[in-house]
Amino acid sequence: xxxxxxxxxxxxxxxxxxxxxxxxxxxxxxxxxxxxxxxxxxxxxxxxxxxxxxxxxxxxxxxxxxxxxxxxxxxxxxxxxxxxxxxxxxxxxxxxxxxxxxxxxxxxxxxxxxxxxxxxxxxxxxxxxxxxxxxxxxxxxxxxxxxxxxxxxxxxxxxxxxxxxxxxxxxxxxxxxxxxxxxxxxxxxxxxxxxxxxxxxxx
Amino acid sequence: xxxxxxxxxxxxxxxxxxxxxxxxxxxxxxxxxxxxxxxxxxxxxxxxxxxxxxxxxxxxxxxxxxxxxxxxxxxxxxxxxxxxxxxxxxxxxxxxxxxxxxxxxxxxxxxxxxxxxxxxxxxxxxxxxxxxxxxxxxxxxxxxxxxxxxxxxxxxxxxxxxxxxxxxxxxxxxxxxxxxxxxxxxxxxxxxxxxxxxxxxxx
Numbered sequence: 001x002x003x004x005x006x007x008x009x010x011x012x013x014x015x016x017x018x019x020x021x022x023x024x025x026x027x028x029x030x031x032x033x034x035x036x037x038x039x040x041x042x043x044x045x046x047x048x049x050x051x052x053x054x055x056x057x058x059x060x061x062x063x064x065x066x067x068x069x070x071x072x073x074x075x076x077x078x079x080x081x082x083x084x085x086x087x088x089x090x091x092x093x094x095x096x097x098x099x100x101x102x103x104x105x106x107x108x109x110x111x112x113x114x115x116x117x118x119x120x121x122x123x124x125x126x127x128x129x130x131x132x133x134x135x136x137x138x139x140x141x142x143x144x145x146x147x148x149x150x151x152x153x154x155x156x157x158x159x160x161x162x163x164x165x166x167x168x169x170x171x172x173x174x175x176x177x178x179x180x181x182x183x184x185x186x187x188x189x190x191x192x193x194x195x196x197x198x199x200x201x202x203x
Numbered sequence: 204x205x206x207x208x209x210x211x212x213x214x215x216x217x218x219x220x221x222x223x224x225x226x227x228x229x230x231x232x233x234x235x236x237x238x239x240x241x242x243x244x245x246x247x248x249x250x251x252x253x254x255x256x257x258x259x260x261x262x263x264x265x266x267x268x269x270x271x272x273x274x275x276x277x278x279x280x281x282x283x284x285x286x287x288x289x290x291x292x293x294x295x296x297x298x299x300x301x302x303x304x305x306x307x308x309x310x311x312x313x314x315x316x317x318x319x320x321x322x323x324x325x326x327x328x329x330x331x332x333x334x335x336x337x338x339x340x341x342x343x344x345x346x347x348x349x350x351x352x353x354x355x356x357x358x359x360x361x362x363x364x365x366x367x368x369x370x371x372x373x374x375x376x377x378x379x380x381x382x383x384x385x386x387x388x389x390x391x392x393x394x395x396x397x398x399x400x401x402x403x404x405x406x
Contacts, residue, residue: 124400154397155406162385163393165400175388178381182365185378190366194357197327197368203358 001192003031003094004183005086005112008176009105009157010120011150013131015166019120020099022173027180031094033086036062039077070100070107075145079104095180102153105160116183118176119160123167125151204395206234206297207386208289208315211379212308212360213323214353216334218369222323223302225376230383234297236289239265242280273303273310278348282307298387305356308363319386321379322363326370328354 008023010016024032036052038059047053054062059078063071071080081098089096090112100108108115122128128150132143157163162179166172183189195203211226213219227235239255241262250256257265262281266274274283284301292299303311311318325331331353335346360366365382369375386392398406 121397121400125403151404154401155404157397158390158394158406160390162388163390163397164388165393165397175384178384179388181378181381182385185365185367185382187361187363187366190368191361194324194360194366194368197324198357200328201354201358203361 001093001189003090003092003096004189005090005096005098005108005115006030006180006183007098007100007105007108007115007117008120009100009102009117009153009160010166011122011128011153012146013128013135013150014120014122015169015172016099016120018169019166019173019176020097023097023176023180026177027095027097029095030180031089031096033081033089033096033098035099036068036071036080036082037077039079069111070104072101072103074101075142095184097180102156109159116162116179117160118162118164118179119157120164120166120172120176121154121157122150123165204296204392206293206295206299207392208293208299208301208311208318209233209383209386210301210303210308210311210318210320211323212303212305212320212356212363213369214325214331214356215349216331216338216353217323217325218372218375219302219323221372222369222376222379223300226300226379226383229380230298230300232298233383234292234299236284236292236299236301238302239271239274239283239285240280242282272314273307275304275306277304278345298383300383305359312362319365319382320363321365321367321382322360323367323369323375323379324357324360325353326368 008016008020023030034052036054036059038054038056041047041053056078059080062068062080067083068080069083069086071078086096098108105117109117122131129147132138132146164172164175211219211223226233237255239257239262241257241259244250244256259281262283265271265283270286271283272286272289274281289299301311308320312320332350335341335349367375367378
């Protein structure tokens with residue numbers, strides 16, 4: 001049986017990184033596709049672990065070679081998910097978690113019909129603005145652009161399967177975990193195991 | 204917005220009662236429809252709380268009056284779920300949990316298309332048999348009948364939405380909780396709240 005593909009998307013400042021970390025801790029068997037990016041590593045980020053950090057020239061060659069399931073330019077940087085890594089993981093039966101922007105989510109929905117897409121939201125636009133302002137690293141212009149992006153993302157999130165509001169972090173983590181856990185209990189996922197446990201019964 | 208209807212079904216000995224109790228503790232806002240039954244109260248059971256205990260004559264009059272969403276005869280006793288109570292609860296926006304046999308589950312699926320049906324299974328037929336034998340109250344004939352029923356139920360469980368194996372009780376509880384929690388995060392359930400939080404954005 002093929003693995004299940006989970007996608008998590010969120011505007012900047014919704015708390016996606018923290019929640020993805022919690023998912024990775026809870027579900028050790030969840031394969032996590034490492035994206036390629038042309039942006040510079042932030043403090044503490046490790047090449048090949050957080051991202052594959054590559055030059056724009058290398059990235060553009062990979063686009064030409066159609067090596068990406070999706071790629072997108074966000075705030076002037078290129079991000080992409082390797083097609084072969086993803087297909088390979090799913091075919092081996094591993095569930096895969098992808099951390100993608102909304103454009104990436106759309107591409108996944110088109111190519112992988114059974115994927116499960118989760119969109120994470122801040123509690124309100126005001127709270128999002130405050131959160132973004134607290135990041136001392138970002139200029140006012142960057143904050144403005146992110147708020148505009150967030151508004152556009154939220155306007156277009158209604159085709160995602162699940163919407164999770166990150167008001168209380170613990171609640172948001174619990175809800176995201178529950179989406180993955182419950183998807184694994186779906187009848188179509190569970191039937192092979194049930195058939196083997198109840199081999200005396202034809203079902 | 205109408206409430207969500209959850210159904211949990213299981214063969215005797217799968218541990219349904221314990222798991223339903225856990226759901227009721229965790230989700231205080233989950234309305235729990237009290238069934239009518241003609242069977243005698245077991246030790247500790249309270250009329251109007253565990254069941255509405257009624258005579259066969261009263262029950263049959265209610266059937267004639269079409270007052271049941273579903274009713275079924277199980278092991279010589281009649282069980283039924285009041286139609287008006289259920290519709291009323293759902294219309295008021297309450298999520299309702301129904302503990303029904305597989306016949307009841309079928310009737311709910313036919314009448315409430317958006318209901319979420321969970322089937323709980325024992326880890327194997329051998330383990331189920333051992334569990335049933337440990338109940339000192341049941342005769343060998345009753346055990347045999349229940350095993351036959353369980354086999355038939357398991358053969359027909361594949362149209363349920365979720366299958367949960369009660370091997371480790373804690374895991375089974377967590378999985379059942381996650382089904383309810385994640386269903387509440389579905390986009391169609393969450394959109395009204397999101398629209399009100401982000402009233403500045405048309406979505």
